[in-house]
Amino acid sequence: MSKSNCNDCACRLASEVNQLKAVVKAQSKMLSKLVQHIKDGCKKDVEVKESSLKGLLNPCLKCLKPDTLYHLGLDTETTDFPKVFGDVRFVCMGGTKGRMEHFAYYVMQEIGLKINAATQLRDMAEAGNRFSMFKVGPVLCVSHGIGCPSISILLHELIKIMYHAKCQDPVFIRLGTCGGIGVDPGTVIISSEAVDGRLDSFHEIIVQGSGEKYDSQLDENLAFDIKLCHDPCKDRYEAIIGKTLCAHDFYEGQSRLDGAFCEYTPEQKKAYLEQLRSQDIKNIEMESLAFAALTGRAGIRSAVVCVAILNRLKGDQIQTPHEVLIKWEKRPQELVARYIRKVLYFSDEASDEAEEMEEDEEGGRNGSVKVAQGGAGDTQKAPEPEEEA
Numbered sequence: 001m002s003k004s005n006c007n008d009c010a011c012r013l014a015s016e017v018n019q020l021k022a023v024v025k026a027q028s029k030m031l032s033k034l035v036q037h038i039k040d041g042c043k044k045d046v047e048v049k050e051s052s053l054k055g056l057l058n059p060c061l062k063c064l065k066p067d068t069l070y071h072l073g074l075d076t077e078t079t080d081f082p083k084v085f086g087d088v089r090f091v092c093m094g095g096t097k098g099r100m101e102h103f104a105y106y107v108m109q110e111i112g113l114k115i116n117a118a119t120q121l122r123d124m125a126e127a128g129n130r131f132s133m134f135k136v137g138p139v140l141c142v143s144h145g146i147g148c149p150s151i152s153i154l155l156h157e158l159i160k161i162m163y164h165a166k167c168q169d170p171v172f173i174r175l176g177t178c179g180g181i182g183v184d185p186g187t188v189i190i191s192s193e194a195v196d197g198r199l200d201s202f203h204e205i206i207v208q209g210s211g212e213k214y215d216s217q218l219d220e221n222l223a224f225d226i227k228l229c230h231d232p233c234k235d236r237y238e239a240i241i242g243k244t245l246c247a248h249d250f251y252e253g254q255s256r257l258d259g260a261f262c263e264y265t266p267e268q269k270k271a272y273l274e275q276l277r278s279q280d281i282k283n284i285e286m287e288s289l290a291f292a293a294l295t296g297r298a299g300i301r302s303a304v305v306c307v308a309i310l311n312r313l314k315g316d317q318i319q320t321p322h323e324v325l326i327k328w329e330k331r332p333q334e335l336v337a338r339y340i341r342k343v344l345y346f347s348d349e350a351s352d353e354a355e356e357m358e359e360d361e362e363g364g365r366n367g368s369v370k371v372a373q374g375g376a377g378d379t380q381k382a383p384e385p386e387e388e389a
C-alpha cells in the first residue's frame, strides 16, 4: 500500500471513529432523557399552537375549512396535518420522483431510521398525480418538476402544509443538477443567491397585471453549514458556494446553441457566458429564483445544492454516461444527508430531536410507510451507500 493510500485510510478511519463516538454519546444522552421521561410519568408535551413561520402568510388560510392542496392530492379535512406532518424539520426537493425516492431511502439509512423489510415508502402525493412526496421521520422528500412555475405551485402547497401542521423552524433544501460556469463537471455548487437572466437578484411575478418583485437571497449560514459537511479529505470532488443564474428555459434561456431555435451566434453565446463568469456566477439551473423568493417570504431558511453536470464554457450537450450522472446526482444528497444527521444528532438540540423521533417510531409518524403489495418480492430495498470510484 502506498504512503498516500495509507494516510487516506487513517484519515477516513479517524473521522469514522469520531462519528461513531458522537453517535454513541448522542444515543446515551437520548436514553437518559427517555428514562427521565418514563420516571416523570410520560407528561404530555406542551401542545404547539401555531407554526413558527415568520413570513407574511395569507390571513385567509385559517378560514379555509377544508383547505385543499390540489396538486398534492391532500386536504385538511381527510388528513390530520399536525399528526402526520407536525414533526417535519427538513423539506428536501429535487426535479424528479426517482431522485427524491432514492434520497428518502438514503436519508432514512443516514439518520438511523428503519422500516420493516416487507414495507416500502408510500408516495403521499400520488392522488394529485403531479408531484411525489415521501416522508422519513422529520424529512419530507418531494419532487418539483422543471422550472419556476412548477416549483412555485408546489412551494405554495408545501408552505401551507407547514402552516397547517404547525411545523417548527423547517428548513427547505433543493437538491439539483445544473450547468457549471467555469467549474469542473461533478463539482457541487451551494447557491449564495439566485439571479435572473439580467443578473437581477429578485423573482418577478405578474400579479393582477403588474410585476411584483421578491428578493432571491438564500440563507448564508445554512449554505456555509452545508459546505462544512463536505470532507475534502474523503470526497473526491469540490464543493463551492457561489451565485446561481436561474433561467426560465433550458435552451435559449441558457444561451445554448443546440435548441430547436437559435438566433444568436456562437461568439455572442461565448460573450454572454464569459460575462456571467466575470460576474461570479458559478452555475445555471431553473428553479432557484422562485425557491429563494417563496421560502424567503415565508421566513423559511433555505438552500440550493446542485451538482454541475457539464461546464457550459466547454459545450451545450450533455453526453456524460448515465452511470456517471447517477453518481454525480448523489453528491448533493450526501452533503445534505450529512447536514441533516449533524443537526439531528450533533447539535445542542440533538437529544430532543432524537427523543421525538424515537416516540414517532412507536407512534406511527416516522414515515410514509406502506405495506408492499405482493409481499417480500415487491419490497423496495434501501440502496446501499456507494463508495466513490
Ligand SMILES: O=P(O)(O)O[C@H]1O[C@H](CO)[C@@H](O)[C@H]1O
Binding pocket: 094, 095, 096, 145, 146, 147, 175, 176, 177, 178, 250, 285, 286, 287
Ligand atoms: O436536476 P433538476 O433538479 O431537475 O434541475 C435542473 O434540471 C432541469 C433541466 O434539465 C431543470 O429543472 C434544472 O433546474
Ligand SMILES: O=c1cc[nH]c(=O)[nH]1
Binding pocket: 177, 178, 179, 180, 250, 254, 284, 285, 286, 309
Ligand atoms: O445545463 C444545465 C444542466 C442542468 N440543468 C440546467 O438547467 N442546465
